[in-house]
Amino acid sequence: MSVHFAAARCTSRSPLARILAKKPCGKPANDNGNAALAPIIDQRTRDALLHFAAHGLDAANVAARQAETAAAIEDSESYDRWLGICDALDTREAARVREASRDDYLIG
Secondary structure (H helix, E strand, C coil): CCCCCCCCCCCCCCHHHHHHCCCCCCCCCCCCCCCCCCCCCCHHHHHHHHHHHHHHHHHHHHHHHHHHHHHHCCCHHHHHHHHHHHHHHCHHHHHHHHHHHHHHCCCC
């Protein structure tokens, strides 16, 4: 059996070398270095996200109960806040609370 010597190809022109070569990293997609381009989150969305972080999938129901409690004691500021959070998380549940509070507590 004969042995055949094959010289290495030039790595700069080798297709395999180009595929395996590490490419320089680009700018990260989530880099918020420019504050003018950063997304703006309103207070209601921020409150809803924090509430969701605290209560998980039950967050909309908890917010709805809080809104109903605020409506029962006629605290319109808290009612609006909790209803806004509930609306951000579950629009149908917020509509149900809004309708029930109109009927039961005459808020809004």
